[in-house]
Amino acid sequence: MSQESIVIREIREADNAQLEQVIKGCFPEFEIPLKGTAYEDAETPKMFESYQGEKEVYYVVVKGDQVLGGAGIKKLKNYEGNVCELQKMYFSPEVRGRGFGKQLIIQCMEAAAAFGYAQCYLESAVQLKAAIHVYEQAGFKQRTEPLGNTGHYSCGVWMEKEL
Template identity: 60%
Template sequence: MSKDTIVIREIQPEDNRQIEQVIRNCFYEFKIPLEGTAYSDEETPRMFESYQNNNDVYYVIDNNGTILGGGGVKPLKGFESDVCEIQKMYFSPKVRGKGYGKFMFEKCLQAAKILGYKQCYLESAPQLKVAVHIYESYGFKHLKEALGSTGHYSCGVWMLKDL
């Protein structure tokens, strides 16, 4: 796999099955609960269809037709309209540690600003220590409890950043 074969682009309908598999595999790999997380979201099997509004976007990492990760921005469900959530950001082990996660994170933050959001929220699992460290390095602050109504009661890390 060389860098010039990898493209980060908006999700397409044919990406659904592959990005769902990337997302689900991470839950088993990191021993994250399946209930009360993105694993059990009704959106997970139909990611393309879930990001077709004018106030959301989902990107995938495409390596010659193989989807190796993704991440998106959506309004924070059940909360103020100027707060978005970075969500469903998961990566195959094939691209971890190579800078793609940070690049995707920056792309999502940039999209959030372009879409007009004032704050960005995210939820994570304590098992994802590297990801949480990256969020902290970008100025996300830890919260004592969840915001909105994501339904992710098994996530133990809640963070917020002003954009």
């Protein structure tokens, strides 16, 4: 890897296509179902536009002009409580295992707390064992059933954290 620095910043419109590739590239690699997951979400191709509302933000990990991953916070869909969701945390192989997941979780939890959320929820796939481990290290606890209705019926791991 070159000496060019890797940074975390808020998403820009120009990041959409590269971020979509990073997200969708993880599904065949980890044998995650395409149906009932972020793979088929309408917002995946237009992540910048999807995180422009109140109390939501999406961060990307970039090296120069190259998008290498990201994660975001948004109000939990179809749920009445003061709960946000940690969404679409995916990374290219180039940056996995280098602490960026942990950094993004911290940054997202700080944003969620600043937005006034009381709790953070996430959904994942059982195949993403390393990610689940990072979530647990960050204080997320597994649930026995989902919250809200995200439409991600193929995600079999549900976790939550008090903020």
